[in-house]
Amino acid sequence: MSNSFNLLLDIPEFIHLLDPYLDQGDVSSLARTCRKMHSYWTPSVYRSLEVVYGHNFKLFCSTPALLALARNIHYTRKVKFGVDELRYYYNCVLDFEEAHSRIIDTPRSRPSWLPPSDIRTCEVVALPPMSCLSRLHLNLGLSRKRLYSVSSIENPRTRLAQICWLVSLNPGLIELYLDGVPLQDSRDGRRFGEVIAGLNRLKKLRVMVHCKNEDDDWVELWSYIFFSCPPAVQQLSMRFEDIQNYSSIYQSSLGAGNDNEDEAEEEEDEEEDEEEDEEEDEEEDEEELMATGADPYVRRQGPLSSLEDLCFQPMDGFYWDSLDDVSLMFTHCPNIKKLNTYLPADDETIETMGEFLAKTCPRIENLAYGSFECERHDAEAYIILASLPAQQVTKVEFKGCPIEIIDPAFDTAIQHHSTTLREICIQTCSIPSSFSASTILKECRNLEVLFVRYDHNDGLYTTLDDALKSPWGCIKLKKLTIAISDCELPMEPGVPPYYARQAPITLSETETRHFSRLEDLYKRIGTLTSLEDLDLTMATTPNDDDWRQEILRDPTSFPAFLSNGDTFTGRPGFLHHLSGLKNLKSLQGSVTAETEECAVTMGWPEVVWMDQAWPSLHFADFFSKEKNITAPFAWLQNKRQNGRVGLRKLDTYIKVIDEGIKVMGQFIAKSCPRIEPMKYGSSDGGNRPFNFAIQKQSVTLREIHIQISNDHVKFSVSTIPQVVSPPRAAFLTHSCRIRDIIFTLDDALGDLLGSAPSYGPL
Numbered sequence: 001m002s003n004s005f006n007l008l009l010d011i012p013e014f015i016h017l018l019d020p021y022l023d024q025g026d027v028s029s030l031a032r033t034c035r036k037m038h039s040y041w042t043p044s045v046y047r048s049l050e051v052v053y054g055h056n057f058k059l060f061c062s063t064p065a066l067l068a069l070a071r072n073i074h075y076t077r078k079v080k081f082g083v084d085e086l087r088y089y090y091n092c093v094l095d096f097e098e099a100h101s102r103i104i105d106t107p108r109s110r111p112s113w114l115p116p117s118d119i120r121t122c123e124v125v126a127l128p129p130m131s132c133l134s135r136l137h138l139n140l141g142l143s144r145k146r147l148y149s150v151s152s153i154e155n156p157r158t159r160l161a162q163i164c165w166l167v168s169l170n171p172g173l174i175e176l177y178l179d180g181v182p183l184q185d186s187r188d189g190r191r192f193g194e195v196i197a198g199l200n201r202l203k204k205l206r207v208m209v210h211c212k213n214e215d216d217d218w219v220e221l222w223s224y225i226f227f228s229c230p231p232a233v234q235q236l237s238m239r240f241e242d243i244q245n246y247s248s249i250y251q252s253s254l255g256a257g258n259d260n261e262d263e264a265e266e267e268e269d270e271e272e273d274e275e276e277d278e279e280e281d282e283e284e285d286e287e288e289l290m291a292t293g294a295d296p297y298v299r300r301q302g303p304l305s306s307l308e309d310l311c312f313q314p315m316d317g318f319y320w321d322s323l324d325d326v327s328l329m330f331t332h333c334p335n336i337k338k339l340n341t342y343l344p345a346d347d348e349t350i351e352t353m354g355e356f357l358a359k360t361c362p363r364i365e366n367l368a369y370g371s372f373e374c375e376r377h378d379a380e381a382y383i384i385l386a387s388l389p390a391q392q393v394t395k396v397e398f399k400g401c402p403i404e405i406i407d408p409a410f411d412t413a414i415q416h417h418s419t420t421l422r423e424i425c426i427q428t429c430s431i432p433s434s435f436s437a438s439t440i441l442k443e444c445r446n447l448e449v450l451f452v453r454y455d456h457n458d459g460l461y462t463t464l465d466d467a468l469k470s471p472w473g474c475i476k477l478k479k480l481t482i483a484i485s486d487c488e489l490p491m492e493p494g495v496p497p498y499y500a501r502q503a504p505i506t507l508s509e510t511e512t513r514h515f516s517r518l519e520d521l522y523k524r525i526g527t528l529t530s531l532e533d534l535d536l537t538m539a540t541t542p543n544d545d546d547w548r549q550e551i552l553r554d555p556t557s558f559p560a561f562l563s564n565g566d567t568f569t570g571r572p573g574f575l576h577h578l579s580g581l582k583n584l585k586s587l588q589g590s591v592t593a594e595t596e597e598c599a600v601t602m603g604w605p606e607v608v609w610m611d612q613a614w615p616s617l618h619f620a621d622f623f624s625k626e627k628n629i630t631a632p633f634a635w636l637q638n639k640r641q642n643g644r645v646g647l648r649k650l651d652t653y654i655k656v657i658d659e660g661i662k663v664m665g666q667f668i669a670k671s672c673p674r675i676e677p678m679k680y681g682s683s684d685g686g687n688r689p690f691n692f693a694i695q696k697q698s699v700t701l702r703e704i705h706i707q708i709s710n711d712h713v714k715f716s717v718s719t720i721p722q723v724v725s726p727p728r729a730a731f732l733t734h735s736c737r738i739r740d741i742i743f744t745l746d747d748a749l750g751d752l753l754g755s756a757p758s759y760g761p762l
Helices: 003-009 012-021 024-031 035-047 063-075 082-103 156-168 186-197 220-224 263-289 322-330 347-362 379-385 409-418 439-444 509-526 547-553 596-601 604-613 631-640 659-672 726-732 747-754
Strands: 048-051 078-082 135-139 173-182 202-209 234-244 309-313 338-341 366-370 393-398 423-427 448-451 460-463 479-487 533-538 584-587 652-655 678-682 685-691 703-708 712-718 742-744
Touching: 012 035, 024 035, 035 063, 078 082, 082 135, 082 156, 135 156, 156 173, 220 234, 220 322, 220 479, 347 366, 347 379, 366 379, 379 393, 379 409, 409 439, 423 439, 448 460, 479 685, 604 631
Parallel strands: 048 078, 078 135, 135 173, 173 202, 202 234, 234 309, 309 338, 338 366, 366 393, 393 423, 423 448, 448 479, 460 479, 479 533, 533 584, 678 742, 703 742
Antiparallel strands: 652 712, 678 685, 703 712
16 A cells, blocks of 8 residues: 555544445455455444344354454444344353353353343354443344244243343443333333433433233333433333234243143243242342332432433323323423324313423424324324414324314414424324315415325325415425315216317316316416425225225326416416426326326427426336336436336336246347356355356446246346336347346245256357
8 A cells, every 4th residue: 555545544533434434345345455454444344233134234144254243342332133133142142151251260140030041053153242332223023034043032031131131231322222122010111120220321212112901001111111211311212012912923921823732831830930039039129128218119200301302102092091190201301392192081181181291391393193093083282282382393293193183273283383383294094084284285384394194095185175275375395295186177978078179179167167276276386496295196085885996996197287288279288387396306196197188188298398397306106117108208217317207116027937937038148148157146145157148239238136036026227227118128128238137036946047047149
C-alpha cells in the first residue's frame, strides 16, 4: 500500500465514519484484503451479528466461523438471535464455562434456576459469554427447519430462563427487543421483572409476551414489567398474546405434539418438582426480606420521566371492568408524546378514562388507538383527542374501527387539531362502509399523509358527494390513499357507453352532469402539487352475493381520468387537470389501462403527456400482467429504465410440470446461446456445472436470476430497460449479452436438474 493510503487508514475517525455505509459483506471483504485491513475492520465484522435461521448470515452452521467468533466475541455490541440460536448459544457458553472452571480449578458459579445443557444432537463449539452488548433482539418463534436440534427448546420455563440469563449478562443494554417471552404466572413475571430492573442504561424496551388468558392472570404480569423499567427508558412497548395461540411452539408444556404419553408425564413430573423447589427457595428469600422490613415485590416508585413513546396492547378479547390499575400506569408517564393503546370498557368508564389520560399525559402528539381484533367500537380515541390541548397532535391512527367511525365526535376531534395534524391513518376490520372525509379534506391544511384503508373486502370509502362537499384545504398532501364511491358511469339499457359510440359523441344530460362532478374531483386532485404517492380507488357498493368476485375479476379505472379527450369526436378527457403533479412518483388504485374504456381512450398522446408532465413517476398500476403491456407504455417503461411504469411486478411465474426443467434448459440454450459455462445453486449450498452453448449476442440484459421450486419458476430480471412481451419473447429480445444465469433450486428439484442433460451448441 502507498504511504498516503496507510496514513488515511491510520485515522480511526475515518474507519468509524465509513463503517455505517458498508454492509456486512463489504466489511468482511475489506477485512480479508491484507493483514493491516484485517486489524482495522475485524471489530466491525463482529460488532453486529444477525444469527437467525433463513438469513444469509448463518454463522452457527460453520465450525471455523464459530471458532473465529470465539476469538472476537468481545467486539460484539449488537445481536439478533432466533430461539434456536439462543438455545444453541446457551449450550456453547455452558461448554465454555465448564472448560474454564477446569482450567482455573474452581467450581462453576451460576444461578440455580438456570437449566442444564441439552443432550447433544449437534456439534457444539465452546463460546465465551457476550457481556458487552448494547442492543439485543430475540425473535422467539420457532423456525420451520431447525439446524441446531436441542431437546428443551419447546419448554417455556427453560426458554424464559435462557432469556433472563442472556439479558442479565449485559447490564449495559440500551436497546432490548423480545418477541415471544413466555410468562405463565406471577413467578415468571417477577423473575423477568428483576432482570429488567437491573438494566440501568436501558432506553428502548419492546416485549411481546405469551401468557395464559385465564381468569385475567395476565393483568398482573404487565405491572411486573412496567414497574421494573429503569428511569432512563425512553421507548416502551408491551403486547400480550394468548399462549394457546402458539401451542405448536410450546408442545411439551401445553400438551400438543407429544406422541409418547409416558415421556410427557415424566417431563411434567420433573418440571413440577423443579418448580416446587424453586418456589420453596423463593418463599425463603421472601421471608428473609419481610423479616428485615423489605417488600420483595416493591419496584420503581418514581415516574418514568424520560418515557416519550408508550405502546400498551392488552390481550385480544379482554374487557376492562375497571381501569384503576391501568390508570396508575399512565400517572407514571407524564411526558409521553407517542401513545399506542386500546382499552375497551363500558361507555361511562371510557369517557372517564379518556379525560383522565389526556389530563395525566398532556403532551401526546402521536396517538394510535384500537385493535384489529376489536369486537365493538368505542369513542375513547375521540375523547382523548378532544381533551388534549388544542392544535397539538400531529399524527393519529385509528385501527380496527368498524362502521361507527361516523360518530360525530370524530369530526370534533379532527377539528380540534386541524392545523397541526400531519398524518391521519384509518384502518378498519369491517365490511366496506362509507364515512365522511369532508372535514379532513377541508380543515387539515397542513396534512401530508392521508391513508384510509379499502380493499373491497373491508375498509372505508367516502362518497363522491362527500368528497365534493367542501373546498379542499389539504393542499400540502404528499401521500393520499382513499376510495371514492358513486364514480361509475351511468348506464342506460340499450345505450352503448360513450367511448363506444360513433363520432361525434353526444352525451346525455345525466352523463354531462356526472362528468362535470368527476372533473371537479380531478381538478382538486390536480391542485395537490406536493403529491408524491396517489392511491385512488373507485369503491364499488356490493349489490349481490358475487360482488367480490366481480370486482376482483374486472379491473376498474376512473372514467376519463387518464385520457386527454378528443374535441373533434367530443370524447371527454381530464388528464390535463393533473399537470400540476410534478412530484408524482407512484400512481396506484383504479388506474388500470386494461379496461375497455382505457383501451380506446389511452394511447400515445396520453403516454407522451405523462412522460413530460410526470418526470418523477416510477411506479404505476397500469397493467396487471407483462403480456398486456401496450407499445406506448413499453416505450415509457424503456425510457424510465429502472422504473416499473407498465407493470405491477416484473417477476413472472411460469408453471413447471415433469418435463418443465428440460424444456426450460432447451429454451434458454436456444435463446441465449452465447452463455458461458454457468452454475446453479441448490438449497444445500452446492454448485454444479451446467453447460450451455452460444449462438447469439445480446444488447442490454446482464443477469437473470431463476428461482425454481416444486410448482413454479420465478424470473427476476436485472438491468432490463424494456419488457414488451411475455418472458419467452423477453429472452429472445434481450439475450445478446447475457453472461450470467443464476439458478436457485429447492431440494426436490436439485437432483432432477442435476440429472438433466447438458445442451451443446445448437
